Amino acid sequence: MGARDLLHDMLAAGFTLEVAGEKLLVTPASNLTDDMREALRACKPELLELLAGGNAHRLAQERPYRPSPAQGNAAHADAWDDAAIARFQARTGHIRRHGFTEQDADDLAEQMHLRDVRADYRHLCLECKHYRGRCGNHKAAGLHTTDVGRGLATMFQHCPGFSEVN
Ligand code: SF4
Incomplete structure:
Protein backbone atom coordinates (compact mmCIF):
# COMPACT_ATOMS: atom_id res chain seq x y z
CA MET A 1 0.00 0.00 0.00
CA GLY A 2 1.33 3.44 -0.94
CA ALA A 3 1.53 6.40 1.40
CA ARG A 4 -1.47 8.10 -0.19
CA ASP A 5 -3.70 5.08 0.26
CA LEU A 6 -2.41 4.52 3.75
CA LEU A 7 -3.12 8.12 4.72
CA HIS A 8 -6.61 7.89 3.33
CA ASP A 9 -7.32 4.65 5.16
CA MET A 10 -5.98 6.04 8.42
CA LEU A 11 -8.14 9.16 8.12
CA ALA A 12 -11.19 7.10 7.20
CA ALA A 13 -10.58 4.95 10.27
CA GLY A 14 -10.72 8.05 12.44
CA PHE A 15 -7.04 8.60 13.11
CA THR A 16 -5.43 12.02 13.12
CA LEU A 17 -1.98 12.37 11.57
CA GLU A 18 0.25 15.34 12.23
CA VAL A 19 3.79 16.36 11.54
CA ALA A 20 5.96 17.65 14.38
CA GLY A 21 9.41 18.36 13.05
CA GLU A 22 10.58 15.04 11.67
CA LYS A 23 8.07 13.09 13.71
CA LEU A 24 4.79 11.66 12.54
CA LEU A 25 2.19 11.83 15.30
CA VAL A 26 -0.79 9.50 15.02
CA THR A 27 -3.68 9.67 17.45
CA PRO A 28 -5.22 7.78 19.09
CA ALA A 29 -2.01 5.77 19.11
CA SER A 30 -3.58 3.18 21.39
CA ASN A 31 -5.85 2.09 18.52
CA LEU A 32 -2.99 1.31 16.16
CA THR A 33 -2.55 -2.31 15.21
CA ASP A 34 0.87 -3.86 14.65
CA ASP A 35 0.17 -3.93 10.89
CA MET A 36 -0.68 -0.23 10.92
CA ARG A 37 2.50 0.61 12.83
CA GLU A 38 4.56 -1.35 10.33
CA ALA A 39 2.88 0.34 7.35
CA LEU A 40 3.36 3.78 8.94
CA ARG A 41 7.04 3.07 9.51
CA ALA A 42 7.48 1.94 5.90
CA CYS A 43 5.74 5.03 4.48
CA LYS A 44 6.90 7.61 6.99
CA PRO A 45 9.01 9.77 4.63
CA GLU A 46 6.21 9.95 2.06
CA LEU A 47 3.60 10.65 4.71
CA LEU A 48 5.64 13.51 6.13
CA GLU A 49 5.83 15.04 2.68
CA LEU A 50 2.14 14.56 1.96
CA LEU A 51 1.07 16.04 5.26
CA ALA A 52 3.41 18.97 4.95
CA GLY A 53 2.00 19.68 1.52
CA GLY A 54 5.52 20.03 0.19
CA ASN A 55 5.81 16.90 -1.84
CA ALA A 56 8.33 18.16 -4.37
CA HIS A 57 8.44 14.86 -6.17
CA ARG A 58 4.69 14.65 -6.54
CA LEU A 59 4.32 18.27 -7.52
CA ALA A 60 7.01 17.78 -10.12
CA GLN A 61 5.01 15.03 -11.75
CA GLU A 62 3.23 16.14 -14.85
S1 SF4 B 1 -11.50 21.80 4.99
FE1 SF4 B 1 -11.40 21.11 7.13
S2 SF4 B 1 -13.52 20.65 7.70
FE2 SF4 B 1 -13.43 20.75 5.47
S3 SF4 B 1 -13.11 18.61 4.79
FE3 SF4 B 1 -11.09 19.60 4.95
S4 SF4 B 1 -10.36 19.11 7.02
FE4 SF4 B 1 -12.58 18.74 6.98
Whole structure:
Protein backbone atom coordinates (compact mmCIF):
# COMPACT_ATOMS: atom_id res chain seq x y z
CA MET A 1 0.00 0.00 0.00
CA GLY A 2 1.33 3.44 -0.94
CA ALA A 3 1.53 6.40 1.40
CA ARG A 4 -1.47 8.10 -0.19
CA ASP A 5 -3.70 5.08 0.26
CA LEU A 6 -2.41 4.52 3.75
CA LEU A 7 -3.12 8.12 4.72
CA HIS A 8 -6.61 7.89 3.33
CA ASP A 9 -7.32 4.65 5.16
CA MET A 10 -5.98 6.04 8.42
CA LEU A 11 -8.14 9.16 8.12
CA ALA A 12 -11.19 7.10 7.20
CA ALA A 13 -10.58 4.95 10.27
CA GLY A 14 -10.72 8.05 12.44
CA PHE A 15 -7.04 8.60 13.11
CA THR A 16 -5.43 12.02 13.12
CA LEU A 17 -1.98 12.37 11.57
CA GLU A 18 0.25 15.34 12.23
CA VAL A 19 3.79 16.36 11.54
CA ALA A 20 5.96 17.65 14.38
CA GLY A 21 9.41 18.36 13.05
CA GLU A 22 10.58 15.04 11.67
CA LYS A 23 8.07 13.09 13.71
CA LEU A 24 4.79 11.66 12.54
CA LEU A 25 2.19 11.83 15.30
CA VAL A 26 -0.79 9.50 15.02
CA THR A 27 -3.68 9.67 17.45
CA PRO A 28 -5.22 7.78 19.09
CA ALA A 29 -2.01 5.77 19.11
CA SER A 30 -3.58 3.18 21.39
CA ASN A 31 -5.85 2.09 18.52
CA LEU A 32 -2.99 1.31 16.16
CA THR A 33 -2.55 -2.31 15.21
CA ASP A 34 0.87 -3.86 14.65
CA ASP A 35 0.17 -3.93 10.89
CA MET A 36 -0.68 -0.23 10.92
CA ARG A 37 2.50 0.61 12.83
CA GLU A 38 4.56 -1.35 10.33
CA ALA A 39 2.88 0.34 7.35
CA LEU A 40 3.36 3.78 8.94
CA ARG A 41 7.04 3.07 9.51
CA ALA A 42 7.48 1.94 5.90
CA CYS A 43 5.74 5.03 4.48
CA LYS A 44 6.90 7.61 6.99
CA PRO A 45 9.01 9.77 4.63
CA GLU A 46 6.21 9.95 2.06
CA LEU A 47 3.60 10.65 4.71
CA LEU A 48 5.64 13.51 6.13
CA GLU A 49 5.83 15.04 2.68
CA LEU A 50 2.14 14.56 1.96
CA LEU A 51 1.07 16.04 5.26
CA ALA A 52 3.41 18.97 4.95
CA GLY A 53 2.00 19.68 1.52
CA GLY A 54 5.52 20.03 0.19
CA ASN A 55 5.81 16.90 -1.84
CA ALA A 56 8.33 18.16 -4.37
CA HIS A 57 8.44 14.86 -6.17
CA ARG A 58 4.69 14.65 -6.54
CA LEU A 59 4.32 18.27 -7.52
CA ALA A 60 7.01 17.78 -10.12
CA GLN A 61 5.01 15.03 -11.75
CA GLU A 62 3.23 16.14 -14.85
CA ARG A 63 -0.21 14.93 -13.83
CA PRO A 64 -0.27 14.03 -10.14
CA TYR A 65 -4.05 13.53 -10.05
CA ARG A 66 -4.39 11.65 -13.30
CA PRO A 67 -6.92 8.82 -13.00
CA SER A 68 -5.51 5.42 -13.82
CA PRO A 69 -6.60 3.86 -17.12
CA ALA A 70 -9.01 1.62 -15.21
CA GLN A 71 -10.45 4.62 -13.37
CA GLY A 72 -10.79 6.54 -16.63
CA ASN A 73 -12.62 3.65 -18.24
CA ALA A 74 -14.95 3.32 -15.26
CA ALA A 75 -15.65 7.06 -15.21
CA HIS A 76 -16.66 6.96 -18.87
CA ALA A 77 -18.34 3.55 -18.94
CA ASP A 78 -21.68 5.31 -19.20
CA ALA A 79 -22.28 8.43 -21.24
CA TRP A 80 -22.31 11.60 -19.17
CA ASP A 81 -25.67 13.34 -19.13
CA ASP A 82 -26.11 17.12 -19.10
CA ALA A 83 -26.14 17.24 -15.31
CA ALA A 84 -22.87 15.32 -15.07
CA ILE A 85 -21.24 17.61 -17.61
CA ALA A 86 -22.48 20.73 -15.80
CA ARG A 87 -21.21 19.31 -12.47
CA PHE A 88 -17.83 18.57 -14.03
CA GLN A 89 -17.53 22.11 -15.37
CA ALA A 90 -18.56 23.67 -12.07
CA ARG A 91 -16.02 21.54 -10.24
CA THR A 92 -13.15 22.34 -12.55
CA GLY A 93 -13.93 26.04 -12.21
CA HIS A 94 -14.03 25.78 -8.44
CA ILE A 95 -10.80 23.77 -8.25
CA ARG A 96 -9.02 26.20 -10.53
CA ARG A 97 -10.00 29.06 -8.24
CA HIS A 98 -7.95 27.28 -5.59
CA GLY A 99 -4.89 27.67 -7.79
CA PHE A 100 -4.82 24.31 -9.57
CA THR A 101 -3.94 24.04 -13.22
CA GLU A 102 -6.60 23.29 -15.81
CA GLN A 103 -5.20 19.77 -16.24
CA ASP A 104 -5.15 19.08 -12.52
CA ALA A 105 -8.69 20.43 -12.18
CA ASP A 106 -9.87 18.16 -15.01
CA ASP A 107 -8.20 15.13 -13.45
CA LEU A 108 -9.59 15.83 -9.99
CA ALA A 109 -13.09 16.49 -11.34
CA GLU A 110 -12.94 13.20 -13.25
CA GLN A 111 -12.01 11.40 -10.06
CA MET A 112 -14.93 13.12 -8.34
CA HIS A 113 -17.25 11.93 -11.09
CA LEU A 114 -16.02 8.38 -10.60
CA ARG A 115 -16.53 8.79 -6.87
CA ASP A 116 -20.15 9.79 -7.58
CA VAL A 117 -20.67 6.88 -9.98
CA ARG A 118 -19.46 4.48 -7.33
CA ALA A 119 -21.68 6.05 -4.67
CA ASP A 120 -18.57 6.59 -2.60
CA TYR A 121 -19.45 9.24 -0.04
CA ARG A 122 -15.95 10.43 0.70
CA HIS A 123 -15.08 13.97 -0.25
CA LEU A 124 -12.20 16.32 -0.81
CA CYS A 125 -11.34 19.38 1.26
CA LEU A 126 -11.62 21.14 -2.09
CA GLU A 127 -15.38 20.51 -1.93
CA CYS A 128 -15.71 21.85 1.60
CA LYS A 129 -16.91 25.35 2.36
CA HIS A 130 -14.38 25.53 5.19
CA TYR A 131 -11.43 25.10 2.85
CA ARG A 132 -9.57 28.31 2.00
CA GLY A 133 -6.16 26.83 1.42
CA ARG A 134 -6.39 26.03 5.13
CA CYS A 135 -9.10 24.39 7.18
CA GLY A 136 -11.50 26.86 8.75
CA ASN A 137 -13.13 24.17 10.86
CA HIS A 138 -10.16 22.21 12.09
CA LYS A 139 -11.47 21.43 15.57
CA ALA A 140 -14.63 19.82 14.20
CA ALA A 141 -12.45 18.06 11.65
CA GLY A 142 -10.36 16.55 14.43
CA LEU A 143 -7.24 18.38 13.33
CA HIS A 144 -4.92 20.18 15.70
CA THR A 145 -3.90 22.70 13.10
CA THR A 146 -5.51 24.65 10.29
CA ASP A 147 -2.83 23.46 7.89
CA VAL A 148 -4.19 21.35 5.06
CA GLY A 149 -1.54 20.71 2.45
CA ARG A 150 -2.43 19.90 -1.12
CA GLY A 151 -1.80 16.24 -0.42
CA LEU A 152 -4.63 16.15 2.07
CA ALA A 153 -6.87 18.61 0.23
CA THR A 154 -6.91 16.34 -2.82
CA MET A 155 -7.48 13.10 -0.94
CA PHE A 156 -10.92 11.55 -0.63
CA GLN A 157 -11.83 11.21 3.01
CA HIS A 158 -14.63 11.24 5.54
CA CYS A 159 -14.20 14.39 7.59
CA PRO A 160 -16.58 15.14 10.49
CA GLY A 161 -16.17 18.87 9.84
CA PHE A 162 -17.04 18.72 6.16
CA SER A 163 -19.78 20.93 4.80
CA GLU A 164 -20.37 21.04 1.08
CA VAL A 165 -19.49 24.26 -0.66
CA ASN A 166 -22.50 26.04 -2.10
S1 SF4 B 1 -13.52 20.65 7.70
FE1 SF4 B 1 -12.58 18.74 6.98
S2 SF4 B 1 -13.11 18.61 4.79
FE2 SF4 B 1 -13.43 20.75 5.47
S3 SF4 B 1 -11.50 21.80 4.99
FE3 SF4 B 1 -11.40 21.11 7.13
S4 SF4 B 1 -10.36 19.11 7.02
FE4 SF4 B 1 -11.09 19.60 4.95
